[in-house]
Amino acid sequence: MKDVGRTVSQNGYGVSHEQNHDEKALEAGRPEKDPYEVGWDGGDADPWHPRSFNKARKWLIVFIVAAGSLTVTCASSIYTSTYVQMEAEFHNSREVSVLGLSSFILGIALGPMFLGPLSEFFGRRPIYLVSWTLYVIWLIPQTVAKNVATMIVTRFFDGLAGSAFLTVSGGTVGDMFAKDELQLPMAAFTIAPFIGPSVGPIVGGFINQFTTWRWTYYVLIIWAGVMWVAIVLLVPETFHTILLRNKARKMRKETGDNRWLAPTEKVQKSVFKAVLVSLQRPFQLLMFEPMCLFLDIFCAILLGILYVFFGAFGIVFGTHHGFQPYQVGLTFLGLGLGMIIGMLTDPVWHRIRSRLIAKLSQETGVPGSSEPEFRLPPAILGSFLVSIGIFVFAWTSYPSVHWIAPIIGSAIFGAGNMLVFSGIFTFLVDAYPAYAASALAANTFVRCSFAAVFPLFGAQMYHRLGDQWASSLLAFLTVAMIPFPYVFFKYGKKIRSRSRYARS
Known part of the structure; x- marks a missing residue:
C-alpha cells in the first residue's frame, strides 16, 4: 500500500501545522492539502x-x-x-x-x-x-x-x-x-x-x-x-490504513482537537458493501478475463492432483511396496524437497526478468519498462515439469520398480508446482494491480474448490484405471494446460489491451 498523507512540517506525529498554504499550488489549480490530515512522519521512518x-x-x-x-x-x-x-x-x-x-x-x-x-x-x-x-x-x-x-x-x-x-x-x-x-x-x-x-x-x-x-x-x-x-x-x-487511524485517534485525544483525521476517516465505507463487492469481483474476473480463468484452472488442477496424491501414495508405497504408515508419510519428503528446490531457483528468474526489462527499456527508450508477462517464464518451465513428474510417478509405480523412482517423479512434480504457482501469482498481482486481492481470491476459490472435489473420485479412479493410467490421466490434464503460460507470455499484452480490468 502506498504511503499517504506525507507532510511538510512536523510536530511529533508527522502532521502539518502549516497555515501559509502554497500560493503557487493554488494558482496552478492543484487542490489544497488538508493541514489536519494525519500521515507518516518521515515516510517509512515513522515509528508508527x-x-x-x-x-x-x-x-x-x-x-x-x-x-x-x-x-x-x-x-x-x-x-x-x-x-x-x-x-x-x-x-x-x-x-x-x-x-x-x-x-x-x-x-x-x-x-x-x-x-x-x-x-x-x-x-x-x-x-x-x-x-x-x-x-x-x-x-x-x-x-x-x-x-x-x-x-x-x-x-x-x-x-x-x-x-x-x-x-x-x-x-x-x-x-x-x-x-x-x-x-x-x-x-x-x-x-x-x-x-x-x-x-x-x-x-x-x-x-x-x-x-x-x-x-x-x-x-x-x-x-x-x-x-x-x-x-x-x-x-x-x-495495516497502514488502520495504523494511521489509530495515530489520528491518539492525536485527537492528546491535543483535544477533533480536526485531526486519517485519510480513511474522511470516507464513509460500508462493511456489507465491501464484502458484497469482494464476493462479486472474483467471479467477474473469472467470467470476463480469459487470462485469469485459464491460469486459475491450471493452478486448480495442480492443487487437485496434489490432494489426490494423498490417496495415491498410500496405494503405491503402502500396498505395492509394503511400507508402514510412517514410511508412507516419509515418501512425501520428495514432494516437499521438490517445492523447496523450485523456490530456490527464484534468483534465476529474477535475472531473466531483469534482462527482459532491460531489452524492453532499450526498445522503448523508457528506463525500467516492464510488462506483467515477464513474470511468467517460471510458469512456462514449471508447466513442463509437472507433466514430466506425474508421468515418471505413473510409470515407475510398479511393485517391481524401486520405490525411489516414483519419489523422484513426485519431486519433479513438486518443483514444477512451485514454479507454476509463483509465476502465476506474481503475474496476476502485476496484471491486475487495482484488483490484485480479487484476482488472488478468485485463484484461491477455484484452486481450493478443485482440491476439495478431486479426492472424492481419486481412490475410485485408481482402482478402476490402475495406478499407471490413473496417474497418466492426471498428467494428460496438465499437458492440456501447458500452452497457456506461453500463450499469455507471448500475447498477454494484446489481450490486456482489450481487458476491462487488467493493466494495459
Whole structure:
C-alpha cells in the first residue's frame, strides 16, 4: 500500500501545522492539502510505520504468519493419516472419510471471500486473533468426536477459520517490506502453504503408527496453542490504513482537537458493501478475463492432483511396496524437497526478468519498462515439469520398480508446482494491480474448490484405471494446460489491451 498523507512540517506525529498554504499550488489549480490530515512522519521512518521495524522483528513476524499458513494446510492433509483407525472405530467407508478432507479445503476456499475485506475494515490483528481462536476451538470437537459426521462438519468450520492466514498474511508481509525488499519474504510466505500438505502425512504417519488417531488432534491443538501465544504476543497491527487511524485517534485525544483525521476517516465505507463487492469481483474476473480463468484452472488442477496424491501414495508405497504408515508419510519428503528446490531457483528468474526489462527499456527508450508477462517464464518451465513428474510417478509405480523412482517423479512434480504457482501469482498481482486481492481470491476459490472435489473420485479412479493410467490421466490434464503460460507470455499484452480490468 502506498504511503499517504506525507507532510511538510512536523510536530511529533508527522502532521502539518502549516497555515501559509502554497500560493503557487493554488494558482496552478492543484487542490489544497488538508493541514489536519494525519500521515507518516518521515515516510517509512515513522515509528508508527511497520516498515520502521528492525529486520529481526520483521522476519520474526514473517515466520509466524508463514507458520500459520503451514499449520492450516498441514491440518488439511494430516487428516488422511487417520483414515484406517477412524474407519475401524466409526465403521464408515473410505468415501465418507474423504468428505472430511474435502470439507476442510472447501472452508479454505470460502474464507478468503469475506475475511480479506473484513481485514481492511478492522485490521490484520483482530482477524488473526478471532480466526485463530476459532481455529483452536474447532479442533476440540474433532479430538473427542464420536462419529464421522462430527468430523466432516467441524473440519469445514476449522478450514474456514484457518483460511485467514492464507488470506491476510500476504498483506502483512507487504505492509512491512518496501517493494525492492519484498521478493525474499514473499517467497518464504508463498511456499509455506504448499509445504504444509507435504508435512501433514509425515507427522501423521508417525502419530498413527505408534498411538491412536486422536493424538493427531492433540498434537494439532498443542501446535495451534503455541501459535496462538506467538500471535498474541508478537504479531502487531501492520495495516497502514488502520495504523494511521489509530495515530489520528491518539492525536485527537492528546491535543483535544477533533480536526485531526486519517485519510480513511474522511470516507464513509460500508462493511456489507465491501464484502458484497469482494464476493462479486472474483467471479467477474473469472467470467470476463480469459487470462485469469485459464491460469486459475491450471493452478486448480495442480492443487487437485496434489490432494489426490494423498490417496495415491498410500496405494503405491503402502500396498505395492509394503511400507508402514510412517514410511508412507516419509515418501512425501520428495514432494516437499521438490517445492523447496523450485523456490530456490527464484534468483534465476529474477535475472531473466531483469534482462527482459532491460531489452524492453532499450526498445522503448523508457528506463525500467516492464510488462506483467515477464513474470511468467517460471510458469512456462514449471508447466513442463509437472507433466514430466506425474508421468515418471505413473510409470515407475510398479511393485517391481524401486520405490525411489516414483519419489523422484513426485519431486519433479513438486518443483514444477512451485514454479507454476509463483509465476502465476506474481503475474496476476502485476496484471491486475487495482484488483490484485480479487484476482488472488478468485485463484484461491477455484484452486481450493478443485482440491476439495478431486479426492472424492481419486481412490475410485485408481482402482478402476490402475495406478499407471490413473496417474497418466492426471498428467494428460496438465499437458492440456501447458500452452497457456506461453500463450499469455507471448500475447498477454494484446489481450490486456482489450481487458476491462487488467493493466494495459
